[in-house]
Amino acid sequence: MASVYVPPVQKGFGQLVDSLFLLVLVYCSLLGPLLLKAPDKQPDQPQAATGHVSWQTLGQNPTMQAQWQKLGYNAEQAKPIITTRFDYVVEPGSLIVTALVIVGYFVFVLRVSEKQYRQVIAEKFGE
Template sequence: MTGRPVRPAPYEPPQQSVRGQLLDAAVVLVLIFATLFATTYLSTEEPDSGAATGSAQQLAELALTPGEREQYQKMIDAGVADRETIAAGVAANQPAADKYEIDVLALIGTAVLLAVYLGFVYRVSFREYREVIEEKFGPGEGTS
């Protein structure tokens, strides 16, 4: 022995196959499309049959400030909006007691689902972290 320290081989991380990468990309795309589909088609509300029927209200009849009335009139003159759309928007923004109902069961379900997901992510991440440390530095002193 010459007393020279033995240098370990340079670290080579494991390689993911092309098939695995394509599978990962396909899973992510499916999840994105499923999320977009769910938010677009499952959460849309039916339009009110009585809304915006009949003659549109004049801007003077709506609960608007003078500045809002002036801006809405400019939009109507420019052809950007019509009176029905503006009346519907103003009506939708009026305060109401039942406007922001919170479904307690849905809130609790969301919190539980989020906690389970974060627990899963923590567990998997911690396992992968240990695997990377073990690959880089070898088994720890307490493990065999």
């Protein structure tokens, strides 16, 4: 008969270290894109001379206009936000690094916990 599995007990200091480590990882993952930000691109087309801007010229209907005004914007202030195109370019290097980190973490978790999984299975199913 297999011995009864007794899960390891983590001390308070270990829990503190684990929590701080996860906190640092979250902080770095949120701060990283700001630190690694690519320089802003110059607009491809020169901006037209500033003239009268209305919600209609910006393509905003009355409902949209009301929402912009709730946010504290008038048509002139909202124009750069509405007319600026977002850059959705995926950088291959960043994508590969992100994928490697995710896969690496998954492999790490499986390897570290393999012994405990085997012990639980042996206890429950009498391997």
